[in-house]
Amino acid sequence: TWLSPVAYARALASMRGSERGRGLFVAFAPRMSLTAASADHWHPVTPGTEGLVALALGKIIVDEGLGHDVSHAEHKPLYEGVDVGTIAAQTGMAVEDLARLARIFAEAHHPVALPGGQLAGYSNGLEAVKAIEALNMVMHMGSTHGHMFLTPPAPSRDLRQPSVNSMEELRSLVERMRAGDIDLLFVLDANPVYELPAALGFADALQHVDQVISFATLPNETTALSDLVLPAHTYLETWGYQFVQPSLDRLIVSAQQPVVRPLYDTREPGDVLMAIANRLGGKVAKRLPWPNMVNFVQTRLTSLQLLEGNIESQDPDIFWASWLQQGGWWSRDNALVTPEPGEGMTQALSVSAPVFSGDGGAYPYYLQPVPSTSFGDGRHAGLPWLQETPDGMTTASWETWVEINPETAAELGIAQNDVVKVISSFGEIEAIAYLYPAIRPDTVAVPVGQGHTELGRWARNRGANVNQILADTTAADSGHWAWMSTRVRLERVGSQRQLPVLENNIGVDRAREKDHIPG
Known part of the structure; x- marks a missing residue:
């Protein structure tokens, strides 16, 4: 969700209504999303080649010396070996379009290139992000275009957010579980059996763990395989904090506090773990010395009392009360970090070809899993109002569908509402065909979030879980899951x-107009 869709929608509206003139918004993606639908121009590039577009734009800008009062002499080494013609063929764009967009970008007073969230799902995701951020640095370093900033670090070591585990780390965990090296596994606010690709084998490996203990607010696919399920508070009933990253122009540590009393006999997972540690004593108790989550959060905030911010008192009780009242702490002064010229731009850029699982002949279509705007990765699929919320592009709800370009559908003899098998080398699912003209003919898209076997009556046995057919490919440049790296084929079921x-x-492209409007 990019942390705050509302804030970004407001920023887009501000850009559109700027007194300096309407800003131009260009999107590059194989499928038109809500974001791409808001753009002035949408370019349906080949999946996994978005980073190559950034390389081509940068190459043209540097070679032609484009931009306002900016020298590109030091930037030329970045684009050694970049051939715009080759990139045009790889992305499906014309050289003329790339040149035109490069000039528009360079002549803008405040240009910015944003790497889309789907980029992280390709095998070349990190390379693509670097190429896009380099484009920003080329235009902003030492120029009058504005400034580019780095996200500041947490105000103290205690407040740093934990890093996200890579697919390699998860694969290592699965191997250790399967080998019987894990005796006890705690699962907190996660559903790996559903969320991870079936090809990884997490569900099977879980059977080899002696004791699996899950903290959960609703029964899910992982709790069904657990030995002990401890009902946990919802996020509306718990204490916590978050160092907001990326932030605004200053450091922010937001407050999380209960807004309702617990409705049922549930407990805060942190309180449970601290109580266990206290009973065990010894080294475990020393590592978890707090009596409860409230005391834990208060201790973590101690370092903020010495910093200049919106709360000036160093009295712990007054600071705590003010933090809760104001919803958090933020620094008084601007905390953004300006990178030094040339920082991070010392080697030639390159974006390797994306790797996809599945032979192109047997599996001719790129699969794009699309996170739900209503229930994300599926964790909120048990809420009927979110199930009822229509998708922003198709207006569909309550089901799993596969978006197919009408040209592709015609070639395969697939009609609207046909039940279709989506088959990869890892398995197959069934989905309802939705003819969607705003997607490349060589690409199909399936929303994420349905296909639960647990999670309550509103989610159980509804639609299909696209994670079951995704490759467990690891991105070589980052170690993370390349969840956009699967190829599939389509087959009609006959119903x-x-x-x-x-x-x-009638349909968004009016293709079925003659079937419903006589004459």
């Missing part, structure tokens, strides 16, 4: 099922 949609029966 139809009406997809619940709010749009009319």
Whole structure:
């Protein structure tokens, strides 16, 4: 969700209504998303080549010396070996379009290039992000375009957010579980059996762990395989904090506090672990010395009392009360860090070709898993109001569908509402066909979040879980899961099922107009 969709929507509206003139928004993606639909121009590039577009734009800008009062002499080594013509063929864009966009970008007063969230799902994701950020640095370093800033570090070591585990680390955990090296496994606010690709084998490995203990607010696929399930508070009933990153122009540590009394006989997971540590004593108790989560949070905030911010008192009780009242702490002064010229730009950039699982002949289509705007990765699929919320692009709800370009559908003999098998080398799922003209003919998209076997009556046995057919490929440049790296084929099942949609029966491209409007 990019942390705050509302804030970004407001920023886009501000850009559109700027007194300096309407800003231009260009999107590069194989499928038109809500973001791409808001753009002035959408370029449906080949999946995994978005980073190459950034390389081509940078190459043109540097070679032609484009931009306002900026020298590109030191930037030329970045684009050694970059051939715009080759990139045009790889991305599916014309050289003329790349040149035109490069000039528009360079002549803008405040240009910015944002790497989309789906980039992290390709095998070349990190390289692509570097190429896009380098484009920003080329335009902002030592120029009059504005400034580029680095996100400041946490105000203290205690407040740093934990890093996200890579796919390599998860794979190592699965191997240790399967080998019987893990005797006790705690699962906190996660559903790896559902969320991870079936090809990784997490569910099977879980059977080899002696004791699996899950903290959960609802029964899910992982709790079904656990030995002990401890009902946990919801996020509306718990204490916590978060160092907001990326932030605004200053350091922010936001407050999380209960807004309702616990409705049921549940407990805060942190309180449970601290109580266990206290009973065990010894080294474990020393590592978890706090009596409860409130005391833990208060201790973590101690370092902020010595810093200049919105709360000036160094009295612990007054600071705590003010932190809760104001919803957090933020630094008084601007904390953004300006990178030094040339920092991070010392070697030639390159973006390798994306790697996809599945032979192109047997599996001719790129699969794009699309996180749900209503229930994200599926954790909120048990809430009926979110199930009822229509998708922003298709207006569909309550089901799993596969978005297919009408040209592709015609070639395969697939009609709207046909039940279709989406098959990869790792398995298959069934989904309802939705003819979607705003997607490349060589690409299909399936929303993430349905296909639960648990999670309550509103989510159970509804739709399909696309994670079951995704490759467990690891991105070589980052070690993370390349969840956009699967190829598939489509097969008609021979039946139809009406997809619940709010749009009319004519379709967004009016292709079915003759079937519903006589004459």
